[in-house]
Amino acid sequence: MKLLGREPAAWLTLIAVMVKLLAAFGLDVNADQQATINAVAAAVMGVLVAALVHDGLGAALIGFAQAALALALGFGLDWSTDRQAVVMAAVTVVVGMWDRTQVIAPIPATAASRPTKPTVV
Template sequence: MRILGREPVAILAFIAVALKLGSAYGWDVSAELQTAIMVFLSCVVAVAEAFILKNGAAFAALVNLGHAAVALFLGLGLHMTAEQQAIWMMVIEGGIALVVVRPQVTAPIAALKIEQSSLVKAA
């Protein structure tokens, strides 16, 4: 079922970010509830992206699952500074881009002449 095209993902992502920021900056909730909110919303957005989007869905969904994993580890007692969290998210996003995105894209350069022919005849 298509509702508003890609908009449900953008709307869910905006709500997730707004609630995460609210819980981090002033919304008086316990650390456990904040963790539950962050993990749940990241997972909901990941699932929505996987089902709604066509191009880039795997990358987007895996990145949000990475967000959920970091939030879960923080909620379970892992102590990291904001800088360390940002570094881990860059590592997650970079790794996912290398594994998921790189094989699916083609460089915008002309192919080399040697790549355009072969000494072996096609069967």
Template sequence: MKIFGREPALLLGFAAAALKLGAAFGLDVSATQQTLINMVLAAAVGVWLAVVARDGALGAALMQLAQAGMALFVGFGLDWSTERQGMVMAAVAAFLALWERTQVTPPVATTRLEQTSPVKAAGPSGV
């Protein structure tokens, strides 16, 4: 799977190197902020891969992106209490759970045990 014709790991490495180069030449970001930016970029690539792979992991990838985004905002000075951050992340998780429920279907029963039930349905009696 490629992004802009390149491997995602190569693009993430380039973004990390470009960020470090920018910091070396005057871009005002700390080492912690650089790490947080790289984390958000990695999470965004994870979302992209989940969309392309269609493996059912999109909800988890979006949750990880939301957590990385929250860490990035806090790293750049967002002054929210841990309780407020937790409430926002809980709301994101609840939304994703509601959305994902519409995207997932139960597996088709494949074994004989799964296709039968020990409880037989009662038919009409004594007509």
């Protein structure tokens, strides 16, 4: 699948420039909000790249959730740090539970439960 080709950084640059262009021509966002939008775009790109290469998708999803929360806060979401922490903890647990179904152990469970013989030196 060639969704991103070989240049995800170029796509991120395009997004950053488009946000600046829109802000220059009337989109009402300040510099902090622009930075947060670009951070979310980077997190989305991380999720896409992780999905395409089948590596680290769980970590990318958690990073995306953190970026999305930062974006919401940057645009006025009024949550206490306690509420933010609870939401992020829930996201982490849900992603962890999903991730658990995706991982294959390198050795069978029966091999891990067998006692090993002590090594004689």
